[in-house]
Every structure is written in structure tokens, then in C-alpha cells.
Amino acid sequence: MASAGAAVTVVERCAVSPPPRSVPPATLPLTFLDIPWLFFSPTQPIFFFASAAAAAAANFTQTVVPKLKHSLSLALRHFFPLAGKLVIPAALSAEPHLEYNESDSVLLVVAAAADGCEFKNLAGNHRRDGRRFRRLVPEIGGGDGGKRPVLAVQITVFPEMGICIGFTLRNVAADWRTFNNFLKNWASLCKSGGDLLDAGRHVASHDRSVILDSGGLRSFFLTEFWKMAKNVKDVNFDDSExxxxxxxxxxxxxxxxxxxxxxxxxxxxxxxxxxxxxxxxxxxxxxxxxxxxxxxxxxxxxxxxxxxxxxxxxxxxxxxxxxxxxxxxxxxxxxxxxxxxxxxxxxxxxxxxxxxxxxxxxxxxxxxxxxxxxxxxxxxxxxxxxxxxxxxxxxxxxxxxxxxxxxxxxxxxxxxxxxxxxxxxxxxxxxxxxxxxxxxxxxxxxxxxxxxxxx
CATH class of the missing domain: 3.30.559.10 (Chloramphenicol acetyltransferase-like domain)
Structure with missing residues (x-):
């Protein structure tokens, strides 16, 4: 992950799951609105938050990170597909689907930037070296046995300046509306200290039957996917220039x-x-x-x-x-x-x-x-x-x-x-x-x- 600009050091890599026994194992079929996203590489949004207090060394490691982990776990209880896997079977007779098991989790990377002042440069509108941003988003990996992680998160602290939260997301599991709902739920839980016991009860519906397919688009799209499946790969951009x-x-x-x-x-x-x-x-x-x-x-x-x-x-x-x-x-x-x-x-x-x-x-x-x-x-x-x-x-x-x-x-x-x-x-x-x-x-x-x- 070498790049120009200030160094970013990984402090911790951990797995965050929904609270134990809060979500039963589930298999979700892909609807005809999900399948086209199998052809797309993951999206990688980043949010920069300017907060010198939160980015103080002791506060970040002792207070901010534990609170983010805990609230992320609570949010995943309601948005559990993000903690699951995209399963793409090798056999044409089987169908790609989303799967969640209790052993599944979201990769959370905690990192620290060597130069806190780099925060102001990266969080601006002016021209910036594209390579500097690659260090702020996590690698999601291709997974094993046709099972690919859906979401990875990286939290990077810029000492005394601010915090950056970067994501790598496979949109086959969530469009931007869904992901925005997840982010708002996570943020609310974090801000409240996880005291919102009912948070999420009315913000997440997993009923796939609401997507009606009277035109047979699902079968058609699956056929199109299998025709081109071997050529579908995540794209890695060259940011050097x-x-x-x-x-x-x-x-x-x-x-x-x-x-x-x-x-x-x-x-x-x-x-x-x-x-x-x-x-x-x-x-x-x-x-x-x-x-x-x-x-x-x-x-x-x-x-x-x-x-x-x-x-x-x-x-x-x-x-x-x-x-x-x-x-x-x-x-x-x-x-x-x-x-x-x-x-x-x-x-x-x-x-x-x-x-x-x-x-x-x-x-x-x-x-x-x-x-x-x-x-x-x-x-x-x-x-x-x-x-x-x-x-x-x-x-x-x-x-x-x-x-x-x-x-x-x-x-x-x-x-x-x-x-x-x-x-x-x-x-x-x-x-x-x-x-x-x-x-x-x-x-x-x-x-x-x-x-x-x-x-």
C-alpha cells in the first residue's frame, strides 16, 4: 500500500460482528436490481472529520475506537448483510447470493497517520495527489471458495487534527440509499453511546419479496452474468499520475x-x-x-x-x-x-x-x-x-x-x-x-x- 505523502501505520486489524446471537444465519437471493452490480468494482467513500479532541492520542485509543467498534456491532445487527459474504458458486446451476453466518464479520482496520497536518491537505477541494487516498481505504480481498466479503472499514487518526473513516463496499449488497441509512444508524448509535435500544427497529427491512419481477428480468440478468462472469474483476486504478x-x-x-x-x-x-x-x-x-x-x-x-x-x-x-x-x-x-x-x-x-x-x-x-x-x-x-x-x-x-x-x-x-x-x-x-x-x-x-x- 505504499504511496506518496505522510505514512499511515496500521495499529490494529480486527473483526466486528453483530452482537452474539442477535442475528440468525440467513441466505438472501439477489434480486434483478442487485445482479447488475456484480459487474462493478467496489465503491470506496471516505469521510474526514475535523476534531482535535477526538484525535488526541489517548482519547482516540481509549475512548473513540472502542465506541466506534461497539456502535458498529450494534448497527450491523440491523444491516447484517454488510457483515456477510457475496457467494458466487462455480457451478452454473447455482445462483449468486448473499449469505450471513454468525462467524461472519466486517474487517475493521485502525490506523494512524504520521503527520496530522496532512489532514488539512487531504480534506480540501484543491488538487491533491491521488495516491495519498489509497492508504485511507481498506483492501477487501477476493475471499475464499467463491465467498467475497461485502464491507471493510478503516479508521485513520491524524494526531491532534481529525479522523478519517474510509470504506470499501460491494454495491451488490446495498445501494447508496441503503448504505447511507446504515451510516446514519451507526453514527447515531456512536453519538448516543449505544443507548438507542430501538435504533434500527424501523430502519432496516430485508424482505426481498417487495422487489417484484413480473418481466423475468432476474433470470435474464443471471444468464447475462454467467456469459461474462470470467471477465468480471475488481478494477485497481493506477493513481501514480x-x-x-x-x-x-x-x-x-x-x-x-x-x-x-x-x-x-x-x-x-x-x-x-x-x-x-x-x-x-x-x-x-x-x-x-x-x-x-x-x-x-x-x-x-x-x-x-x-x-x-x-x-x-x-x-x-x-x-x-x-x-x-x-x-x-x-x-x-x-x-x-x-x-x-x-x-x-x-x-x-x-x-x-x-x-x-x-x-x-x-x-x-x-x-x-x-x-x-x-x-x-x-x-x-x-x-x-x-x-x-x-x-x-x-x-x-x-x-x-x-x-x-x-x-x-x-x-x-x-x-x-x-x-x-x-x-x-x-x-x-x-x-x-x-x-x-x-x-x-x-x-x-x-x-x-x-x-x-x-x-
């Missing part, structure tokens, strides 16, 4: 972009009504900045190449039937928008991008499952295409409201984004703003920053 930066778009900038789109849309699309939500506006602007960044350094001159923008759409309000907000598992749809290079790279690029993304959102709003049989094939095509962009995270998750007793996070980062992905979250400082996490080689980050600042 990568810098990370966070860009913020507030309501003022969004309104400027929206006005420009509306000014040009009548000329390009006539009376067509565009869907111009803050999410669509931000994604459209970032997509165009991304394409123009790579266009300037790309030797290929063809202008008719199709570029894709992929994102996830929440399913609670889009499914044709009710799914409880407390459901533990996946309830999201997949969206893929397409536009040709000449459109995206031209002066009206943001307008074309907004129409493409907005039209995709409209389709998902109207019938989220209407094109579901194409999800896996479309995303495979997108990943194999040139200069595609995918989005992880959502500005609707209120991640900056997470509080373990040290106040709101100073910064959120998604480490798993490579040079073909961005992360989105709500802004900590700008009301109604959206933070965009970007990871690019240095020269391309120069170009991207220039384009972004033209808004």
Missing part, C-alpha cells in the same frame, strides 16, 4: 448555465421542453468539460464518434409499485445518455448534453424498467467506448449530515473514481450546491479546471 480535485457548482452558476441552455434550445430543438433539473444541468456541464478536456489532447480527429454518460436513478419513486425506504438492498435503475463528439465539443455542447441527459431521465421517470433488458449490454458497450463518463453518488443523500459525535464531516471523497468517472454529492458550504469529484492526469486537470471556471 493522477490528481484529485473537487469542483462546486452553486445555484448561481446553475442558473447561468440554465439560461444559456434555454437561450439556445429553441434554435436547436424548437418547442421541445427540456428537463433542466440541477442534476441535469451539472451533469451536462461536467460532461462537456470532460469531452473538451480530452478533445484537446486526443489525436483522433473523427467528429462522429458517439460518447456516453452513465448514471444511476433512484427507484423508490420510479418503481411501478411501492418499495419501503427502509429496504436493505438495491433499488436503482441505470441510465445511459449518448451524444456525438461534434455536438458535445461545439459551442452548444452543454445544450446537446442537457437534452441527452434530460431525455434519459424522462424515460426513467416514465418507466424505469422499460429498457431494463438493455442495462447490462448498454453499460458494457459504454465502458468499452472512448471517453465515456459514469457518475457515482448523489447530491440527494445528505452525506454531510453524518455525525458520530464530532460534528459534520469536513469533507467527503469517493476514492474509487478513476479517469472515466466522477462523483457527486451535496455541497457542504454552498446551500443548494453540488460537489463534483474529479480524478485526472495533471495536464488534463489543467484543461478541465480552465473549462470549468468559464461558467
Amino acid at each position: 493522477i490528481v484529485r480535485a473537487t469542483f462546486v457548482l452553486g445555484p448561481k452558476e446553475m442558473e447561468q448555465i440554465k439560461k444559456w441552455i434555454l437561450t439556445r434550445s429553441d434554435l436547436l430543438f424548437g418547442s421541445t421542453q427540456l428537463l433542466l433539473s440541477p442534476y441535469v444541468i451539472v451533469c451536462a456541464f461536467i460532461w462537456v468539460c470532460w469531452i473538451k478536456t480530452h478533445w484537446s489532447t486526443n489525436m483522433i480527429t473523427r467528429k462522429d464518434i458517439v460518447h456516453y454518460f452513465g448514471f444511476i436513478a433512484g427507484g423508490l419513486t420510479r418503481m411501478p409499485y411501492a418499495v419501503p425506504s427502509t429496504y436493505v438492498g438495491n433499488c436503482v435503475g441505470f441510465g445511459r445518455s449518448a451524444a456525438i463528439r461534434e455536438e458535445l465539443a461545439g459551442k452548444d455542447g452543454v445544450v446537446f448534453a442537457a437534452k441527452a441527459i434530460g431525455d434519459t431521465v424522462k424515460k426513467l421517470n416514465g418507466d424505469m424498467l422499460g429498457g431494463a433488458r438493455n442495462w447490462i449490454a448498454e453499460w458494457k458497450e459504454m465502458r468499452e467506448s472512448e471517453l465515456h463518463v459514469t457518475v457515482t453518488g448523489s447530491p440527494k443523500l445528505d452525506l454531510y449530515e453524518l455525525d458520530f459525535g464530532w460534528g459534520r464531516p469536513e469533507k467527503f471523497e469517493e476514492v474509487s473514481i478513476g479517469t472515466g468517472a466522477i462523483s457527486l454529492s451535496e455541497s457542504r458550504e454552498v446551500i443548494g450546491g453540488i460537489e463534483v469529484g474529479v480524478a485526472l492526469p495533471r495536464l488534463k486537470m489543467d484543461a478541465f479546471s480552465t473549462l470549468f471556471n468559464e461558467v
